[in-house]
Amino acid sequence: MDQLAAMATFVRVVDAGSLSAAARSLPSSLTSVSRQISALEEHFGTSLLLRTTRHLALTDDGRILYERAKSILGELREVETTLSRGCHAPSGRIRISAPTLIGRLLIAPLLAEFLRRYPLLTVDLLLVDRAVDMVEEDIHLALRVGHLPDSQLVARKLADLRMIVCASPAYLQRRGVPQIPADLSHHDCLVFSDAPDIAEWRFKEGVKAERRIRISGRLWVNSLDAVVSAAKEGAGIIRVPSWQIEADIADGALQPILVEFEPTPAPLQLLFQPSRLTSPKSRVFVDYLVERWRAANPFGVHAIARSKQ
CATH class of the missing domain: 3.40.190.10 (Periplasmic binding protein-like II)
Known part of the structure; x- marks a missing residue:
C-alpha cells in the first residue's frame, strides 16, 4: 500500500462526503477508493469510517487520522512548492492562535511587515480566549497564558504577565x-x-x-x-x-x-506540536515576534528570551 496516496484518498472521501463522490473527483474507480480505505483500516487496525447507504461519518480514530493526514499532506505540498521553485525561503500557510486582546493589539499590527519579509507565506490568525486543540484545529503555533499541564506539546516561554x-x-x-x-x-x-x-x-x-x-x-x-x-x-x-x-x-x-x-506573574508561552518545532515557517515567525516584542517591550519586561536557531 502507498500510505501517502491512501491517506490522500481518505481525506478526499471525508471532504467529498462519500466514496463515490471522492472517486469521481480524483478521478478513480469506486473499487479502488474502497480498497484504499480498507487497506488503511487494516494497517491501523481500527475502523475509520461508519458507512450506511445514505451517510458516511468518521469514527473517533478516523477523525484523528483525518486531522493528522490533512496536516501531513499540507506540509508535503508546501515542501514540493518550495523545491519546485528552486528556493529555500519559507513558504505555505501558517496558522496561529492567540488570546483576543494580545492578538488584536500586539500581533495583528506586526503582520504586514512579516508578510512583506516572507512573500511566500500566508497567515491565518485565530483570536480566541480558550485553549485550542492544536491537532484538531490544525494550529501551527498557539500563544497561551499560564502554566502548561502535562501535554505532548512543546512550550517556549516568551514573557511573564502581571x-x-x-x-x-x-x-x-x-x-x-x-x-x-x-x-x-x-x-x-x-x-x-x-x-x-x-x-x-x-x-x-x-x-x-x-x-x-x-x-x-x-x-x-x-x-x-x-x-x-x-x-x-x-x-x-x-x-x-x-x-x-x-x-x-x-x-x-x-x-x-x-x-x-499580587501573585507570581503568569507565563506567556508559545506552543508547538513537536512535529512542527523545526518547521522553517514556524521558526521565522517566532524569531520575528521575539525581535519585535524585544524592541517594543509591550509587557513591561526586559527578558524576552532569544530564539534558538
Whole structure:
C-alpha cells in the first residue's frame, strides 16, 4: 500500500462526503477508493469510517487520522512548492492562535511587515480566549497564558504577565479601598469570562504560597476592553494584565489595590506540536515576534528570551 496516496484518498472521501463522490473527483474507480480505505483500516487496525447507504461519518480514530493526514499532506505540498521553485525561503500557510486582546493589539499590527519579509507565506490568525486543540484545529503555533499541564506539546516561554487588581478613584472613594483580598466579598467585582459563574482570583499568601479568593461578580464580560471601560466609569474592581492598563494607571483613570498580595506573574508561552518545532515557517515567525516584542517591550519586561536557531 502507498500510505501517502491512501491517506490522500481518505481525506478526499471525508471532504467529498462519500466514496463515490471522492472517486469521481480524483478521478478513480469506486473499487479502488474502497480498497484504499480498507487497506488503511487494516494497517491501523481500527475502523475509520461508519458507512450506511445514505451517510458516511468518521469514527473517533478516523477523525484523528483525518486531522493528522490533512496536516501531513499540507506540509508535503508546501515542501514540493518550495523545491519546485528552486528556493529555500519559507513558504505555505501558517496558522496561529492567540488570546483576543494580545492578538488584536500586539500581533495583528506586526503582520504586514512579516508578510512583506516572507512573500511566500500566508497567515491565518485565530483570536480566541480558550485553549485550542492544536491537532484538531490544525494550529501551527498557539500563544497561551499560564502554566502548561502535562501535554505532548512543546512550550517556549516568551514573557511573564502581571495581573493587577484595580479600580477607578471614584469607586474607591465611594466604596472604600480593600485592605486584604477577603474584603473583595463586600465589593462590586467585574469579571472577564465567557460565562457567568463563580470566579476565582489568585493572590499571594505568605512568602511562596498562593490563595484563591472566590469572586461573585456583578458584571461578567467576555471582553477585557469592555471590563476595563466599565471599571474606568466606576462600575467596580477588575483584575487584568498590567500591560493593558499601564496608560490608565499613569493618567490616574485607574488605581492599583492589594499590591502587596499580587501573585507570581503568569507565563506567556508559545506552543508547538513537536512535529512542527523545526518547521522553517514556524521558526521565522517566532524569531520575528521575539525581535519585535524585544524592541517594543509591550509587557513591561526586559527578558524576552532569544530564539534558538
